[in-house]
Amino acid sequence: MPIKGPRDHRAQKALTYTLFLALPVTFFLTAYVYAVGYTGFVSLHSWDGISPTMRFVGLDNYGSLMGQSRFWHAVANNLKWLAFYLVAPSTLGLALALLVDGKLKGEGVIKTLIFLPYIITPVAVAAVWRWLYLPDGGLVNTVLDGIGLSGVASNWLGDRHIASYSVMAAALWSTTGFSFLVFFSGLRSIPAELFEAARIDGASAFTIFRRITIPHLWPSTVLVLGLFGIEAMRLFDLVWSMTGGGPSRASEVLATQLYDVAFATFQMGKASAIGIVQLCLAAVLILPYIAYITRNVEEAAE
């Protein structure tokens, strides 16, 4: 009995674990593995989504994408968005966190106000910012007129050269709250004794920042950059409801182009090919990050 007991227990554990994992893994296999495989399969065919048969065309869909400036334009826009996300809201969030983290009075209110836009649904952000950007009577141009900068006033979403950047400004407003909060909490978790000890040792404010603050913010930085990177590759809502990819496709990203090709022109094969390229791009950029956090969590758990 004393020998059989633990072994029974181990078998019971293995069975329980398997049962627990079965449902999530099934969901995952269907929703991710099967679905991505299906997209890959469709990408090798010509199909309008309605007719019962697909025509096999090999790599033709990919070939025609490679020759399309519309496609490369969307890839370039996604890379612009990636650069934007990794630099702008993260840096601004860090700067604001450093600004507010000084025992200011009303800190709670300041925190909430900066964070609030992050709660707002992207579609609602789009509704508000489209209206702020109205060429006639929109808040942005009204204010610019009011302070004597009417020369700068533009048709923010209607000019193909600036539409993407106008959407980015709205994104900056709505995402900075997240990085701000993560960095702020990161700053608060640094033990105060470290700063005191450094100060007693006569370290300058800059040295303290570089040697204590920056290294301790590393986990926060990993979180912010990782999630923003994922967000940039997934970006759909804000662009779709602010510009629909326009004007004349200038602000299109891969996701909005895919939607347009699939559900407006019914070229399922070609849309799937766009998706597979998008996936490969995301894999190259984001898989190393996921490998990093998987390993990191193991270490943290010890």
Add this chain to the structure above:
Amino acid sequence: MSLAPAAPLRPARVLRYAAAIFVCVLFTVPLLVTLNTAFKTPAELTQVLSLPSEPTLENFRIAVAEVGPAVLNSLMITIPSVVLSVLIGAMAAYPLSMMDPKKGRWIYFLLLSGMFVPFQIVQIPVFFVTRAIGVYNTIPGLWLVHVAYGVPICTFFMRNFFATVPRSIYEAAQVDGCGPAGYFFKILMPASFTGIAALAIVQSRSVWNDLLFAMTLTASDDVMPVTAKLNGFVGAIQVQHGPLMASAILTVLPMLLAFLLFQKAFVRGLLGGSSK
């Protein structure tokens, strides 16, 4: 403490307050003008900065009629999706947090790899599969989709949280004759209440905000969530800005209330992925 040179920094401190107030104003202005406009009559709309001379609830009346039912749909979609997502995530996370890391790691990595898959690339299969199994344009169909696509993030989150539950509790439960399943339901889940609340609120935000699946998988007013509905108005040719701003406010109201009520859980949830 006494060494801190507080007094000579006074001007810097004033500057700091000024900068903080300036930033808060910048972040708040879009919200304030939205709120302001939602109470205006059509005649006053063109003056963005003026206050409404006769505040009206007419815009909200229109908004309730237009997007009110869709807000209810969103609640019907979000609440069950989130409950199921958290449960499924916890079910995956529990074995992964208890197993020998070498064995569990590849399953964990596989599940997490879903995090980088942009949802758009599966929208075509999801569209056809939901039609094939008869859940296209139904609320349970959206539950299924949100639960399935929430597996990676929920597993990641709960796995991180379970790692903070002391192992000694498990050993004590074992001594008391508690099996692995009993430990999960009777001890681990109740002990993880804060983690569950935090994940629930983060997951609610992502389900509530979803536009892509909403647009791909719903077609009629009795199912369509408020994001898809609002998006229809945003892109309309003749935009009525008063009702639109009121509708936008209705759309975000449930999440804003949730945030203000569960601020602590929310913050905790957002930080769930960082080391602590």
